[in-house]
Amino acid sequence: MTCLLAACATSPTGRRQLMLVSEQTAIQSSAQAYVQEVGKLKQEGKLSDDPAVVERVRRITGRLVSQALVMRPDAADWKWSVAVIDDPDTVNAWCMAGGRMAIYTGLIEKLQPTDDELAQVMGHEIAHALANHTAEKMSVAMASGLGVAAVGVASDNKGIAMTGAAAAAALAVTLPNSRAAETEADRIGIELAARAGYDPDAAVSLWQKMNRESGSGVPQFLSTHPNPQNRQQKLAALGPEMARYYVQPGDRPIYPVITESAVR
Template sequence: MKKALLAALLTVVLVACATSPTGRRQLMLVSPDQAIAASRTAYIQQMQAFDEKGLMSKDQALIERIDQITGRLVAQAVQMYPHTADWEWSVAVIDDPETVNAWAMAGGRMAIYTGLIEKTDASDDEIAQVMGHEIAHALANHTAEKMSVAMATQVGILAVGISTNDNRAMAGAAAAALLAVNLPNSRTAETEADRIGIELAARAGYDPEAAASLWRKMGEVGGSGPPQFLSTHPAPGNRQETLAKLAPQMMPYYQAAQNPPVYPIKPGSY
């Protein structure tokens, strides 16, 4: 019986593949729609936890700044990937000056921490690179991909949660979605997000040269250890060099961006 189950699982793994926006083959045991559903539950739970701890920023000027930057990026994402117009795009600003982090879940739900903005003294162009990179992870279905890898290596509550309506099982799937956000991305996924993100930012009217300066600042952030952002976004040694080489290719998009549209972003609430 065990051999039959393993054989069946292997067959599913072999056939459950998809193609990323850059043409890369991806393991997709969890569909993008399933990842979006699980991520929605996880996001609501996470926002409730932040709210209970008083961590939802009340700095209206900062919130509007992030909404403006992210809205311009999302407008380009929706133009390039029309199916994402149905996503519930939202961004939360988390008032945590010690945490240097930002993330995006499947379906366009995002968060950025004040620590990232403050400790790097990030410009609008650099914030656009952060959020563009995160949006790229969502566009490339990286949450579903990481959940699929987890499912392939540990079949259990995740498999049950995404295939049933049982509340406890769905809670497990939501936990898996949140875990996927906090797990390190592969270098391939990071390179993919860098490439998609820098183009989104350039099309939205943000200087592509800020990508290299952002990662330089990230590497310089000190303290008791590296920023949490770098633990989930492992940086190849040549990342700054690669982004610097990409910048001239993105300049025509940046220079052509005239009065870029702003997509109406929802607050990161529940």
């Protein structure tokens, strides 16, 4: 029983999580995986060189991160960064442990999101990091045997094999989120966006666009983000509660997020 308890944690919404991997290990391994992936994308010329797109992503993400730090002040120590990946065919975005994010130009070009809708996407992804979902998915992969070959990450020892840990973090990005984790990220993400000054009603219109896009083939986003039929209804029900954050007066500060792109 002691071992089982030691492998459990509690999310920001009070949900019990399986944690065989510590958050710090997930952050370290995610950083390595992110740097390797961004470096590869730079060499291949697959980072966006559109200054308007890059600035838009930077501004929206910066406002969201400022509110994320209010929710989790310890996240100020994270190296918040976002890669704008030039891939017009991929409708996707993600956020690793420690605030390492990416968004694909295909999501912007195919969905044509408003700023409010784009904020819902990035707020949802940031919520995954705040709720420690990377470490949770790495833990589930270990427990199920999916990540055994890649992972020696249950320990926080300095001698940890970071190559295997980075592979496990990269694997976690591609694994589907649980329904519970998705509901949690929806709840945290819509609040982040509202506090940052983005209309919570956009969460519903975003998923309407996502569902229309899925009619021509399943977007990559839906391979890692389950799409239950009642998602729009649940988000719509949260709207009145979130409206009070949205209408609050005052400036919405922009955190200086590092933007990974081809723009100089």
